Amino acid sequence: MTGTLYGIGLGPGDPELLTLKAHRILQTVPVIAYPAPDGAPSLARSIAAPHLPGGQVELPIGLCMAVERAPGQGGYDAAAPEIAAHLQAGRDVAVLCEGDPFFYGSFLHLFARLGADFATEIVPGVSSVMAAAACARRPLVVRNDRFAVLPATLPDEALRAGIEAAESVAILKLGRHFARVKRLIAEMGLTNGALYAERVTQAGEQVRPLAETGDTAPYFALILLYKGREPAILGHDR
Template sequence: MSGRLYGLGLGPGDPELLTLKAHRLLRAVPVIAYPLAAGGTSFARTIAAPHLPGGQREIAIPLEMSTDRAPGQAAYDTAAHAIAAELEAGFDVAVLCEGDPFFYGSFLYLFSRLAARYETTIVPGISSVMAGAAAIRRPLSARHDAVTILPATLPDEALRARIEAADSVAILKLGRHFGRVKTLIASMGLTGQAVYAERVSLPGERILPLAETGDAAPYFALVLLYRGAEPAILGPLAPAEPGR
């Protein structure tokens, strides 16, 4: 009998923000797999580390951040082959996923290669958008507000059109695009309605009004922008939570 494949959502970074189900499976599965960034670090494994029992076999998936899709797809081919070998031998495999497996997650590429052949369970995780709203202490939306989630990689014209059509906006994947996105928001007269967050739920978390930021941001950063009409959201930001 084949093993089961798990896409395990780990949340935004704080190891305490795992679900009970994710925690149970992390401690039970005999094999874990995770993306490994160039340079030898895995953010997903770092999140999971406090909960791992030890002794599990590990499959690292080396990935490079690049606009060229070919090397990444080859890495997923290799990883899928290694995972399939464990599943064929009857062992369950948990793929560790930052945030949520199906929200801008690389698990998609393993799912597309393996789910048709093996029983697969997706364990959702807290996304950076929800964690960001909690850290900023401002609701994302209310009543009839439309929430739009945008990658900063979109060209200015597309970002502008989609921001104008939304009540509440989350812009992710900032990194090297941050200065351009910040300039665009300013040109729309919306800087005062935008809040910046980086490394949400982690040591070094920073929350700032967009107007108070520089022009550099890490990849794990986002902007939340509210354009709706709910008075309770339009009020001043709540003070920071003590002890964060």
């Protein structure tokens, strides 16, 4: 029998936000794989570290964080056969993923390469969006509010349309797009309803009004924007 491929959602950074199921699998699985972008220390592994028993085979997945799609796929192309070899030998493999595996998660790329050939189980994780709302102590949506999740990589026209179509919006993947997105929100007259969150639940966490930020932001930052009329949310806006 072949092994099982697990996509393990680790949450946004706090090791205590793992599910009990994720913890159980990490304690027993013989092989773990995790992204290690551009040779830097792996955030995913650092989140899981307190829950690892030691002695497991570890497979770092070297990733090139490029804007274009093709260069970033090389790490997955190289990792997939190595993971497949362990699965074919009957060894379970847990792929560690920040946040949730199926919410802009790196595991998606391995699932596309291996999911059809091996038994696969997805363990959901807390997303950065939900964690940011909790850290900011501001609800995301209530009653009939519409909620949109938009990547900052979209052009201005698409971002504007997405913001206009919902009462509550989360804009992710800020990084080098932050100044442009911040300017667009100001042009739409929505700055006062926007919060900025950076590295939520991690060391260096910052949550503050968008109006109080500069023009730079890391990749692991997001904006929560509310333009609805629900007092249950507006009453907690600070």
